[in-house]
Amino acid sequence: MRITVLRSFFLLFIFAFTGLYAQETAIMVRAKAKDAKFIGSSVGGAKIYIKNAETGEILAEGLTKGSTGNTEKIMNRPRERNENLAKESTAGFLANIDIKEPVFVTVEAHAPINKKQATVISSTQLWLIPGKDITGDGVVLEVPGFVVDILSPQTHERIPQTKEVEIMANIILMCGCPVTEGGIWDANQYEVKALISSENKQVNEVEMKVGEKPSTFSAKTNLDAGLYEITVYAFDPAAGNTGVDKTNFIIN
Template sequence: MSRPRFIRLIGTCLLVLLSSAGAAFTPEPSESELDSKTRYNDPLPTTVLVRVVAHRSLVLGHDVGGARVTMTDVASGQLLASGLQQGEPGDQTQIMRTPHLMDEPVYSARPAASYTATLELTRPTLVEITAEGPLAYPNALQRASTTVLLIPGHDLTNDGIVLHLYGYLLQIEHPKPGEPLIAKEDVMLRASVRTLSGALVRPHSDWDSRKIHIYAELLIGDQIVERLQMFYAGEKSRFEAPFFVPIAKDAPDGITLRVIAADTATGNFGMGTAQYPVLSERLRPRKN
C-alpha cells in the first residue's frame, strides 16, 4: 500500500472515531431546561391598565362617577375582567398644556384615575376593551371600545390603553325640571356646561366656550318654536338666555327646553333636556 493512501485511510478512521465519541458524550438536557419546556403552556399573569378620558379633556374620575371597564375575549366571548375606574381627573397643566414627545407619558406622569386588571393568559389573545361613562350622569353616558392583542407576560402599564369618550355634560339649573311655568312670563333659562370629566367650560379657558356653539331650543311637542342663543353668565360654567312662556292653549301638554353644546372642531357634542307644564293662572300652585 502506498504511503499517501495509507495516510488517507488513517485520517478516515480517526474522523469516524471522533464522530462516534462526540455522539456518545452529547450532554443530556438539565432538569431546569426540561422543567421550563413543560411550563410553556402555563398561564402567565398579564397586567393591563386602562384609562377612560374625556376627549380633549381630563380623565373621568370620582367627580363624575368614574367609568365602567370590561375586557372580553373576542374569540370566545368570555368576560375576562370588569370593574370601575375611580380616582383623580389628572393634572390639568400636564395633560392640556405641556408638549409631549410620542413616548412620553401624558396621563400617568401625575396621579390620575385608571382601571387595572391582571389576566392569566396562556396564548396571544385578542381582547375587546369597552368603557362607559360618566356613571354619575346617565343622560350623558357615552361608550367606546377597542380591540387589543395581548401577549402572555407582556404588561400594558404607564398610560395604558386610553379610551376617549366624546361629549359634554349639560344640566338645566333654572327653571327646575318639571317646575310649572306661568303663561306669558319672562323666564331666565340657566344651564351649566362641562366636559365629560367635569372640567368647566368658560371663555378663555382650556375649554373655551367662545369656540363652542351653545344654544337652547323651546319645543312644543316635537316642534321647535324658538331658538335661543345662550351667553356666559360670568360664574363657573353657567350660561343663560331669556324666553317667554307660550300661552297654555298653545302648549296643552307643556313645553320642552333643550340645551345643546356643539364643537365641530373636536367632535364633542352634548345635550340636556327638561319638560315643564304650562299654567294659565297667575298664581303658582302651592307647594305641599
C-alpha cells in the same frame, strides 16, 4: 450519560408542564376626554370592560379612579414621543388577567358612568400576550362630548304664563373640566342653545350665554300656555364635541 439524559428529560417535562399554567398579565386602561383631561373619581369614573373579542367573555371590569391629571402637561406642553401623560395618581383602571396564550381583546370605556344622558362608549382592540404587561399610560380611550345638565326649568315644573321662563344648564367636558369665559375651555368658542318645542313642533330657539358661575349657561324667554319640551345642546366647532340634555315643563 444516563443521568444527563434523565435531567434533560426532567427539565423538558417541567417546562412543558409549567407552560400549561396562566401567567398574570397587567393592562392599564385610561379614559381621556376629547380636547381635555382624564376621566376619574371627580365625575364617578369610566366603567372599563376587557372582553375576549372572540367569545365575549368579560376578563376584567372596573372603574377608573384617580385625578384628571396635570393640566399644564396635558393641555399646554408639547408631548415628546413615548412620554407618559399620566402619573401614578392619574385616573386609570389596572387589570391583572391570567392568560395561558395570546388573547385578542376588546377594551371598552363607558364614560362618564354616572351621567347616563351623556355616557358614551369608546373602544379598541388589541392582543394581550402572557406576561407582557401594558402599563404607563397604557391603553388610552378617547371619549368625545360634553356633559349637559338642565338645571332650570325642572322636570314637570309649572310656570305661570305671566312669568319669564329661565333656562339654565351646567355644561362641562367629559372629565369634569370647567367651561369658562376666556379659559382653557373657552365658553366663547362653544355654541349653546335651547330648542323649545310643543306638540313635536319647534316654537323657539334661544341662545344661551355663560354666566359668572363656571360652566353655567342661561337665557330667558316668554311662552304661551301649553306643554313644552326643552332640548339644550352644546357644540364645539373646533374639537367637534357635542352634548345634549332634555326635560319637559308646563306653562299654566
